[in-house]
Structure formats: structure tokens, C-alpha cells
Amino acid sequence: MTSQDRFSGVLAPVVTPFGQDLAPDAARLAAHCKWLVSHGVRLAVFGTNSEANSMSVGEKQDLLDRLAGSGVEPADMMPGTGACALSDAVALTAHAVRLGCGGVLMLPPFYYKGVPEDGLYRYYAEVIGRVGADGLRIYLYHIPHLTGVPITLGLIERLVRDFPGTVVGIKDSSGDWANTQAMLDRQWDDFAVFVGSEDFLLQGMRNGAVGCISATANVNPQAIARLAAHWRDADADAAQADLSAVRKIFQQRPMIPAMKYAIAHYGSDPGWTQVRPPLVPLGKADGEGLIADLDTAGFGALAGVTA
Amino acid sequence: MTSQDRFSGVLAPVVTPFGQDLAPDAARLAAHCKWLVSHGVRLAVFGTNSEANSMSVGEKQDLLDRLAGSGVEPADMMPGTGACALSDAVALTAHAVRLGCGGVLMLPPFYYKGVPEDGLYRYYAEVIGRVGADGLRIYLYHIPHLTGVPITLGLIERLVRDFPGTVVGIKDSSGDWANTQAMLDRQWDDFAVFVGSEDFLLQGMRNGAVGCISATANVNPQAIARLAAHWRDADADAAQADLSAVRKIFQQRPMIPAMKYAIAHYGSDPGWTQVRPPLVPLGKADGEGLIADLDTAGFGALAGVTA
Numbered sequence: 001m002t003s004q005d006r007f008s009g010v011l012a013p014v015v016t017p018f019g020q021d022l023a024p025d026a027a028r029l030a031a032h033c034k035w036l037v038s039h040g041v042r043l044a045v046f047g048t049n050s051e052a053n054s055m056s057v058g059e060k061q062d063l064l065d066r067l068a069g070s071g072v073e074p075a076d077m078m079p080g081t082g083a084c085a086l087s088d089a090v091a092l093t094a095h096a097v098r099l100g101c102g103g104v105l106m107l108p109p110f111y112y113k114g115v116p117e118d119g120l121y122r123y124y125a126e127v128i129g130r131v132g133a134d135g136l137r138i139y140l141y142h143i144p145h146l147t148g149v150p151i152t153l154g155l156i157e158r159l160v161r162d163f164p165g166t167v168v169g170i171k172d173s174s175g176d177w178a179n180t181q182a183m184l185d186r187q188w189d190d191f192a193v194f195v196g197s198e199d200f201l202l203q204g205m206r207n208g209a210v211g212c213i214s215a216t217a218n219v220n221p222q223a224i225a226r227l228a229a230h231w232r233d234a235d236a237d238a239a240q241a242d243l244s245a246v247r248k249i250f251q252q253r254p255m256i257p258a259m260k261y262a263i264a265h266y267g268s269d270p271g272w273t274q275v276r277p278p279l280v281p282l283g284k285a286d287g288e289g290l291i292a293d294l295d296t297a298g299f300g301a302l303a304g305v306t307a
Numbered sequence: 308m309t310s311q312d313r314f315s316g317v318l319a320p321v322v323t324p325f326g327q328d329l330a331p332d333a334a335r336l337a338a339h340c341k342w343l344v345s346h347g348v349r350l351a352v353f354g355t356n357s358e359a360n361s362m363s364v365g366e367k368q369d370l371l372d373r374l375a376g377s378g379v380e381p382a383d384m385m386p387g388t389g390a391c392a393l394s395d396a397v398a399l400t401a402h403a404v405r406l407g408c409g410g411v412l413m414l415p416p417f418y419y420k421g422v423p424e425d426g427l428y429r430y431y432a433e434v435i436g437r438v439g440a441d442g443l444r445i446y447l448y449h450i451p452h453l454t455g456v457p458i459t460l461g462l463i464e465r466l467v468r469d470f471p472g473t474v475v476g477i478k479d480s481s482g483d484w485a486n487t488q489a490m491l492d493r494q495w496d497d498f499a500v501f502v503g504s505e506d507f508l509l510q511g512m513r514n515g516a517v518g519c520i521s522a523t524a525n526v527n528p529q530a531i532a533r534l535a536a537h538w539r540d541a542d543a544d545a546a547q548a549d550l551s552a553v554r555k556i557f558q559q560r561p562m563i564p565a566m567k568y569a570i571a572h573y574g575s576d577p578g579w580t581q582v583r584p585p586l587v588p589l590g591k592a593d594g595e596g597l598i599a600d601l602d603t604a605g606f607g608a609l610a611g612v613t614a
Contacts, residue, residue: 053419054391056392056394056395056398057363059392059394085361085363085366086583087366091363111360111417112585113452115586119585119586119587120585123585145420146418146419149585277416277430277433278415278419278422278423278456279419279422280423280425280429
């Protein structure tokens with residue numbers, strides 16, 4: 001298998017719609033996935049912004065099946081499959097591989113803090129050994145402000161060395177450019193570094209990153225995908241500034257509820273605002289402020305959203 | 308239902324034995340549970356020290372069934388059932404109630420940080436509503452250094468007010484006596500405060516706590532239970548000092564692997580040392596140091612352990 005099978009460019013941690021009963025809504029999710037793909041973005045379903053950890057493994061397996069059944073291409077999907085429980089991570093990863101997903105994005109187990117690097121290594125090694133599939137492609141997921149469990153350079157080094165062709169990349173959501181740069185400097189063979197926000201997209205592409213996996217790709221996919229593809233163009237810095245301006249508007253509110261509010265608003269589908277506890281939906285005043293800010297910024301990315 | 312049905316005294320977050328294949332070992336666990344109960348301690352199975360979050364909901368449901376089938380009294384069990392995923396928490400809590408467990412110990416959802424109090428309230432309210440059982444008794448679990456999600460006084464106040472007889476207590480593992488004191492000062496009706504370590508046992512009992520739920524109750528049950536029952540005795544301060552001296556020996560090592568090492572050693576059952584990743588077993592030198600320290604301290608609590 002060559003690096004042509006690998007992900008690059010832009011992926012969205014796809015927001016998950018829930019019904020009034022808080023059950024995941026596969027039909028709305030499939031529609032949003034297709035809209036994203038049609039706008040140049042691939043699908044990191046079950047990421048942080050997907051409220052993935054607020055769903056059970058069974059719910060996620062069922063959603064994957066329904067997405068594939070609805071015509072969402074498994075090769076376009078990089079589902080999040082990392083979990084606190086080794087058994088959960090194995091079950092969901094195996095399911096994703098069986099379905100033909102292009103890769104998986106794996107959090108470390110995140111309940112215990114201060115665990116030894118050996119323990120984290122053993123966790124990933126056990127998942128790889130138990131899933132036991134040639135088609136497994138793991139992208140590590142470094143997001144220390146939520147996990148409290150960093151994926152260190154030393155850990156990556158060991159995994160890349162011992163599982164070449166299987167541990168093939170990372171999403172760096174540390175928000176710490178020095179950390180991203182340090183990963184890029186290592187130049188591990190065929191190892192793909194994704195920045196965790198389009199704020200770092202241009203800087204990333206100029207320094208060897210392959211793209212970004214970013215929340216706001218849910219709501220601004222086309223412009224982000226365009227910069228990822230055309231980062232060598234003369235207007236790249238201006239395009240980067242535009243992306244960051246839009247992101248900032250979302251970031252001033254709780255991100256997940258704000259994105260769902262925007263999808264509901266521009267798609268005329270109020271049901272999209274639902275979130276699972278412990279999150280709460282954006283309030284009316286906050287939501288109206290969000291839309292006003294987006295309108296003022298001339299934001300039209302979601303005009304064609306069909307949900 | 309009266310407060311006579313409630314837990315008090317000492318509970319152990321029962322360590323979970325795993326086989327060489329890392330599968331939970333129900334027979335060893337049942338034996339350890341019975342040994343603990345015979346030494347005056349009840350069973351907070353699936354706590355932090357049980358590696359509960361390293362197991363799937365299905366594995367925990369199966370273990371509960373097997374424990375009950377092995378003659379461990381459900382009324383003696385307070386399984387941990389809180390989870391990041393609402394659906395997981397509902398499934399495991401409902402299972403525990405159906406089995407007749409005396410209560411459940413509930414972590415907040417711990418992946419997202421900085422979530423609003425309203426979202427945490429809604430999480431617990433949804434679990435209560437969905438489980439929908441009169442027999443449900445929830446003990447909240449405050450352990451902010453691992454969850455990053457504190458259970459604030461304001462949240463407890465709302466839950467106790469809206470769900471009297473259901474939200475009936477808390478385990479405070481903050482290690483912050485001022486926080487424990489603040490909970491005790493509120494004097495909520497029939498609300499049981501457990502300190503999270505026997506280091507605070509005597510101070511807790513003198514100020515209105517009902518007992519402790521402590522890791523080291525796995526290995527030093529009888530002495531801890533004795534102080535909880537006889538805290539008004541003249542020698543209570545000396546007994547407290549003895550408990551803390553033993554705890555300190557374990558605390559100088561990674562707690563869970565150290566307790567398992569001691570159980571394996573005193574029970575002549577090497578299989579007990581296994582842990583699930585991301586934890587790692589205690590190394591040989593560390594383990595021998597632990598036993599030497601315990602022997603020096605004249606520690607005999609585990610002499611009769613049958614595993």
C-alpha cells in the first residue's frame with residue numbers, strides 16, 4: 001500500500017445531529033456528509049466536534065453502517081475510534097476497518113493522567129494487534145487540553161518505527177505551533193501531519209503538513225479546501241486571513257452549539273441545534289448574535305446547506 | 308425508602324483482575340469482593356482504582372451479573388456507572404438498578420472541559436429520567452484531577468433539590484478538605500458525604516461525613532473499617548496515623564499496580580498483577596521495595612487474602 005491511499009487536504013470532524021430524544025440522526029448526518037464532500041472536504045466523523053465521546057460504541061457502529069448504506073463513501077471517512085476502554089477502541093476500530101474506512105483517528109485513553117509512555121504504547125499496540133488488519137491506517141489524535149494525555153514525540157517515534165504503514169499520521173490540536181513544527185522536523189517516512197485548525201493551515205502547508213482537520217470545516221468547507229489546494233497562490237495570505245476571521249466568529253461562542261446553530265439557520269432546519277449533555281444548545285440571543293456577525297462578515301458558505 | 312437503605316462506613320473501589328489476555332477475571336474479582344465484605348468493607352466496584360473506564364459497558368454488565376451469580380450481594384455494591392456517553396451511563400445504571408445494587412457512583416461526563424453547570428445538570432437529569440426507577444440511588448463522584456470537570460456545590464444543590472431520595476450522596480476525591488467541609492456545612496437532607504481517602508477518615512467522621520470510599524480499602528480493609536466504626540474511641544488518632552502510614556507506602560508507587568502487586572504477593576497469585584493499558588504493572592524492583600516497606604511497617608492486613 002502506498003501513500004496515495006492516505007488522507008490529505010481538509011477533513012471536518014463532522015457535527016452529529018441528534019433528535020429531540022437525543023438519538024443520533026443518521027439521515028441528517030448523511031446529508032451533511034454529502035454536502036461536505038461535495039465542497040471538497042472529507043469526513044473525520046466521531047471527532048471532538050462530533051460529540052463522539054457522548055455516544056456509545058454501538059451508536060457509532062450503527063451510524064457508520066447507515067452512512068455507508070446512504071452512499072457516503074467509506075474511503076472518505078476517518079472515524080474517531082480512540083476510547084478510554086481498550087475493548088471499546090478495538091471494537092470500533094475493527095468495525096471501521098471492516099467497512100473500508102480510509103483510516104481512523106485515535107485519541108489516547110484519556111481518563112488516567114500521568115500514565116507512562118509504555119502504557120500508551122501498549123494501548124496502541126494492543127489495538128493494532130487485536131484488530132489485526134492490513135487495511136488499518138491510524139492517525140493519532142493529540143489534543144492535550146481535553147485529554148490531559150499528550151502524545152509525545154517519543155511515543156510517535158516508537159509507534160512509527162514499530163508499525164510502519166499502520167501508524168501513518170497525526171492530528172495536532174495542541175494549538176502550539178512549536179509542537180507541530182517539531183513533528184514536521186522529524187520527517188518520519190510517509191507520516192502525515194494535519195494541523196488541528198485552519199488558523200495554522202497556510203503555515204502548516206508551507207512547512208510540510210498535509211492539511212487540516214478542523215471544526216470549522218463543517219461550516220466553511222469550500223474556502224478552507226481551496227486554500228489547502230492553492231496555498232502556493234499569490235493570494236494565499238489574504239485567503240488565510242479570511243478563514244481565520246470566520247473561525248473567530250464561531251470561536252467566540254461555544255464551538256459545537258454555534259456550528260449547529262448556523263447549520264440550522266442557513267439550512268432552515270431547527271432540529272439541527274440539538275446537542276447531547278453535557279453540552280447545551282446555543283441560546284436565542286447568542287445565536288442571533290452569531291448570525292448577525294456572520295452576515296456582517298459577508299459569510300455565505302452555508303447558503304446552500306441541505307440538512 | 309429511608310436513609311437506612313443508604314451506604315455508610317467504608318467501601319473499596321474494588322481492583323479488577325485481568326487475565327493474560329486482558330479480559331476481566333470474574334472469579335478472582337468475586338473472591339476479592341467476598342474477602343473485602345468479610346473484613347467489613349462494601350463494594351464500589353468500577354471505581355477509578357477498578358480501571359473501570361478501561362472496560363466497556365458490556366464487560367461491566369457481564370461482571371456485575373457474574374458477581375451476583377457468585378453470591379456477592381447486590382445490595383453491597385455501589386458500581387461506578389458514570390461515563391462520557393449519556394447512553395453508556397443510562398445502560399449501565401439501569402443494569403445496576405435491575406440487579407438490585409444498593410446505589411451507583413456517578414462520574415460526570417469527563418471529555419469536554421469548561422461545560423456549563425446546566426449541561427451537567429441535564430446529564431444527571433437525563434440519566435435519572437431514562438432509568439426511571441424508584442430504586443435508583445446516585446452518589447456523585449467528584450474527582451477533578453482526573454475528570455477536569457468539578458461537581459460544584461451549586462450543581463449538587465440543584466440535584467438534591469430536584470431529585471430528593473435519588474441523589475443521595477457524594478464521594479469527594481478532591482483531596483481538598485475545605486471542599487469536603489463546604490459540602491458538610493450545607494447539611495442537605497439525608498445527603499451522605501464520603502471522603503475519598505482514609506487520610507481524611509477521622510476528620511470526616513468528626514465533622515459529619517458517613518465514611519470513606521478509598522483505594523487502600525482494597526488492601527487494608529479491616530483497620531479502615533474499624534476506625535470508621537470506632538472513631539469516637541480514645542485511640543482514634545493513633546489508629547488514623549497507622550492507616551495513613553500504610554496508605555503512604557502504597558501512594559509512593561503507582562497506586563493501582565502497587566495494590567495488585569500486594570494482592571498477588573500476599574495471596575500467592577501472580578496473575579493478579581495484570582493491568583489494562585494505559586497502566587503498566589509494577590516492575591520487579593518496585594514491587595520488592597513495596598513488600599519490603601510493608602513488611603518493615605508490620606503490615607499484615609493481606610495475610611489472609613484469598614484470590
